[in-house]
Amino acid sequence: MNERIVVGAALFDEGRLLAARRSAPPELAGGWELPGGKVEPGERCEDALARELREELGVEVEILERVPGQWPLAKGYALRVWKARLRSGVPEPLQDHDELRWLAPDQIWSVEWLAADVPAVTAALEQP
Ligand code: DCM
Secondary structure (H helix, E strand, C coil): CCCCCCEEEEEEEECCCEEEECCCCCCCCCCEEEEEECCCCCCCCCHHHHHHHHHCCCEEEEEEEEEEEEEHHHCCCCEEEEEEEEECCCCCCCCCCCEEECCCHHHHHCCCCCCCHHHHHHHHHHCC
């Protein structure tokens, strides 16, 4: 049942949330997202999320609880989000992104989130 699922991480460190600015494709470039990506066939969502953050940011993360909800993306994909925290490494924009920013609570809406990520970020912040 992992067809057309995109997983994203609400990665928190010392109360700040990581936002990543996409560098591709052109229609999404410049928009900010919760880092993540597509789940591969047969792959668990949580495993896909850890893999994507390893590939894109060069970090090992601990996947925590799922953020309730699911948000529609293009082409029939849906975005699901998990809270996560760093286990090791310092995030770097290795792939798909050209800038990363740790956002304090009063800075969350200072970046232009991609449309699907707006409700996802809202839900992640509402969760205790
Ligand atoms: N996507 C998104 N928000 C996220 C993660 C991904 O809107 N937090 C979108 C961007 C792409 C699609 O999901 O259209 C697949 O992402 P990727 O190219 O990273 O696999």
